[in-house]
Every structure is written in structure tokens, then in C-alpha cells.
Amino acid sequence: MTDSEISIRQATKEDFQGIIDITKGEYLWMGLDYIPFALKNWLEEGESEDGKRHNIVFILNEEIVGFESFYFLNNGETAIRFGFRVKTDLRGKGYGRTMIKLQLDYLREHFPKTMHTISSIPDIAMPDSAFTPEKFGERLVKGVVKLIRLDLKTYKMPEFEMKQLTQLNKEQFFTIIQDGRLQQLTPNNCFHQTWVSSVPYVDDDIQFIVRKQCTVFVDDFEKPGSFSILSHPIPVPFGRRCGIDVWAAAKQDVVDHINNQLRNLFVNLVPALCAGCDNLSIQITVPPEQLSWMDESLELFGLKESIYHFETPMNRENLHMYVYRDKLYK
Known part of the structure; x- marks a missing residue:
């Protein structure tokens, strides 16, 4: 050819x-x-x-x-x-x-x-050795993805107390990106929302991030030490698909964000956006070293039995997301 x-x-x-x-x-x-x-x-x-x-x-x-x-x-x-x-x-x-x-x-x-391209790449069919700067460029982020698949006809969210985080509207989210309050939390200033990754260089780029239908939580609006984005459910062949991306350094912060996002999902978004749909997929993305931390939330919500184990050519237990920025002219 x-x-x-x-x-x-x-x-x-x-x-x-x-x-x-x-x-x-x-x-x-x-x-x-x-x-x-x-x-x-x-x-x-x-x-x-x-x-x-x-x-x-x-x-x-x-x-x-x-x-x-x-x-x-x-x-x-x-x-x-x-x-x-x-x-x-x-x-x-x-x-x-x-x-x-x-x-x-x-x-x-x-x-x-x-001059540059940005791509999000899964390792579903490639060995670790394939992910090199020579092949893909500068690595901005590596995340690990856990997938939960639910039958909405049978799932019932349990009731329990949790720490309440602060929910941002689009204008507030725009502001804390614009003034740099999140830069210490986002490696290489890279934002990812269910595999759609971007780096905001100018205000128009921030608008690309905040225009998406999502829910954003921070632990503190003035001095955020952690934040998360829930991309709202959309129709896919499986049923509905949504994603939770978390930026935090401490285990309890990761747990608090997943807890708040899951409760918001089941209490507010599922009734509004999943009517008539039986199946829901939830993708949760964190840094690889934080993978085990989300188990506490999944246990609280009764979701551990709903974790989907990927069958991949590489026989990986978990799927990873790599985000690369590459030079167009080399």
C-alpha cells in the first residue's frame, strides 16, 4: 500500500x-x-x-x-x-x-x-515500551482508569454522611483557571475530562474546558488544594457514559471528591439525564499511585462488584491514559 x-x-x-x-x-x-x-x-x-x-x-x-x-x-x-x-x-x-x-x-x-499536537492515548493494545518521547513527544499526564458498569434498574445508592465540598458554576471555574489557582494541581497545566485533554494557554482555551456539561468541586474556592470534574452522562451504545477526573494529593481528598461526585451523579444527574436508560458506565481517572485510594469510595457506594475488568491484548489489570504534546516539525 x-x-x-x-x-x-x-x-x-x-x-x-x-x-x-x-x-x-x-x-x-x-x-x-x-x-x-x-x-x-x-x-x-x-x-x-x-x-x-x-x-x-x-x-x-x-x-x-x-x-x-x-x-x-x-x-x-x-x-x-x-x-x-x-x-x-x-x-x-x-x-x-x-x-x-x-x-x-x-x-x-x-x-x-x-506547532504542536496534543493527544490522549490508551495502552489497551501497546506495551509500556512503546510509550517513548521519540514516538509520542512530551508526556504531560499519565492516569489510570477504573471503569464501573451499572444496571440502573437494580442499583440503589446507600445513605451515609460525607464531607461537603464546594461546587463551582462555569464562571467560577473559568476564574480559578484564569488566575492560576489550579496550576499547582494540574501537571503541565493539563486538564482532562473523560479522555478529552487540553492545555489552556489563552482565555479562549479556558472556554473550551468550561463549556462542557460538567460538575466541578473544589475543597476551597480561594485556595484550592484539590478539585474534580464530573463529565455529565451522554448517550453511547452501551447506554450512558460519564467520567470523574480527580486532582488531589492526599488520600482523603481523593475519597471526598469521588464521594461528592458520585452522590451528585446518582441524586441529580441520573434522574435528569438517564431516564429510560438501564445501563450506566462511570470512568474514574486518577494518577496511577492513587488507584487503591478510590476503593474506599467504591465500597461505600456498593460499587466494587460493578468494576469492569478490561480484556486487552496486553492482559493489563487496569487501563492507562497517556497525554502527550508533540512537535509537528521535528
Whole structure:
């Protein structure tokens, strides 16, 4: 296969069904694929005037066989890469590597101001030795992900006392990012919300973070020593998917944040956003050294028996998320 066999172009709203068909009939990411939910908005944003979102499709024999979305930060100097999809029957044949090369060439040609890319990468199919600076660039974050899968018809949240944290509205969240109050908590100033990672360089970048439908808790608004983000449930093939990302240094802070976010999820969000849905997936992301700390919360909520154990080619007990910033010109 040569690069000339695949072409690349900007995606349009008319490509919606072709992109959806890339993984048609496939239970991608254990039923957690968010593309069908997000794609319509992405395509509309890509045709808007602000120029921050750009989507591309890969064409082979006049058929859409791949997709990628970019979102530009730092006045266009950094591109977040996400939503990469390759048609099922083309995987393992070198097409994915070709598409990655083509999309980077496409960025260099059409967005010469862009100097860096940011990507969130799972280790589901790669050994630890694959995650090197030469391959991916500068590592910003490594997190470990625990997945809970629930039957909402049978689950009942237990009642117990917990420490109350402070919930922020969007304006307050914007403010404490803008004035740097969270920088000591976020390695390399990297924020991640259920695998969507970004680094806010300018105010417009902060808006990308706070515009998402989420709940934010801090232990102290004036001098935060910990915070967490709950990304609200969205429809996926499995049912509904949400995520909790925690930034804290002490075990009790991690427990308090997970407790507050889970209670908010079950008391407020599940009734509002999961009506008529039986299945809920909760992804909780913390630094690897804090993995065992979340067990206390899961025990309190009766969720330990609902932990999903990934079956991966690497036979890992837990899935990890790596966030990298790479130079586009090397």
C-alpha cells in the first residue's frame, strides 16, 4: 500500500452517515464510543466561522474509511487530536499508520501556524515500551482508569454522611483557571475530562474546558488544594457514559471528591439525564499511585462488584491514559 491510495479532505455535514458507518455494527470501546453523540456538533462547529474545530475524512476507493477531529488552542498554535477512527476491516494492515502520517502532513500544509499536537492515548493494545518521547513527544499526564458498569434498574445508592465540598458554576471555574489557582494541581497545566485533554494557554482555551456539561468541586474556592470534574452522562451504545477526573494529593481528598461526585451523579444527574436508560458506565481517572485510594469510595457506594475488568491484548489489570504534546516539525 502507498500513501497515494488514500486521500484526505475536510469533512462536511454531508459526511455524517459515512463517518458513522466506519464502525457500524461494532461494539467499539466496549460500547463507550462517543462519536455518534458528538459528531453532529463537531461537523457543525467545523463549518462555523471561529475556525477552532476542523474535521477530516480519509477516502479509499471513493469510500470514507477514516476520520479525525482537531480542535485548535493557543490562537491556532496547538491542535488537540481526537476521535480517530479507522474502518474495521482495514485495521492491522498499515492503513492507520498511513492515515496518521497523512493527517500530520495535512496540518502542516493547511495550518502552518500550528506547532504542536496534543493527544490522549490508551495502552489497551501497546506495551509500556512503546510509550517513548521519540514516538509520542512530551508526556504531560499519565492516569489510570477504573471503569464501573451499572444496571440502573437494580442499583440503589446507600445513605451515609460525607464531607461537603464546594461546587463551582462555569464562571467560577473559568476564574480559578484564569488566575492560576489550579496550576499547582494540574501537571503541565493539563486538564482532562473523560479522555478529552487540553492545555489552556489563552482565555479562549479556558472556554473550551468550561463549556462542557460538567460538575466541578473544589475543597476551597480561594485556595484550592484539590478539585474534580464530573463529565455529565451522554448517550453511547452501551447506554450512558460519564467520567470523574480527580486532582488531589492526599488520600482523603481523593475519597471526598469521588464521594461528592458520585452522590451528585446518582441524586441529580441520573434522574435528569438517564431516564429510560438501564445501563450506566462511570470512568474514574486518577494518577496511577492513587488507584487503591478510590476503593474506599467504591465500597461505600456498593460499587466494587460493578468494576469492569478490561480484556486487552496486553492482559493489563487496569487501563492507562497517556497525554502527550508533540512537535509537528521535528
